[in-house]
Amino acid sequence: MKLVVFGATGGTGQHVVRQALDAGHHVTAVVRDRARLPHAGHGRLETVVADVLDPEAIAASMAGRDAVVSALGPRPGGTGSGPVSTGTGTGTGTGTSSVCSDGARAIITAMRATGVRRLIVVTASGHIVDQGDGPASRFLVKPLLRRLLRDGFADFARTDEAVRASGLDWTIMRPPRLTDGERRAYRTATDVNVRGGITIARADLADAILAVLNDPATAGHTVSVGY
Known part of the structure; x- marks a missing residue:
């Protein structure tokens, strides 16, 4: 499979790139700083330096590719290099940009222009309360996190939309x-949060992303992960 990965220099994105290459995929990593991307020189890795917020600049990286993975995440100052820990844990709730939602819109525009249809986007479970949440998460943890991480969660909500x-x-x-x-070992759940799943390693999240890429039944759904 030929993949395009945004946020490839972030914590999750680096694992996605590494595991995709190990699995035999061809990877195009769209980055702001080529020097921050490991695996330089790998025969199946192409690096493109472009502004993720510019649909025309990133469209060239998508032509002829099979799927796009966005591992962008809110960062103080708006660097957007990868997801911060805003699922059900700590992170920075103020001073973050709208890089996730703005980046998603630019990626979507570029995908429409190039005809690529498969899109995997990482957001978080922290801004969603549903039947997968237990009482402590529903009434204590997540209300507190929504106050502390309101900017990042708001960006994720706009991204989802x-x-x-x-x-x-x-x-x-x-x-x-x-x-x-x-x-x-980790658990997944479709269209509902994983009950009791409060953490996951970035490497396991990357594994879940690649598994979803190969599962067309997940198109049009959310997939939650956790231990």
């Missing part, structure tokens, strides 16, 4: 708090 309205074959990934822990 843009992706759902895109008309593409989209899947939204909803992780909880991201860690750099060791890989282990």
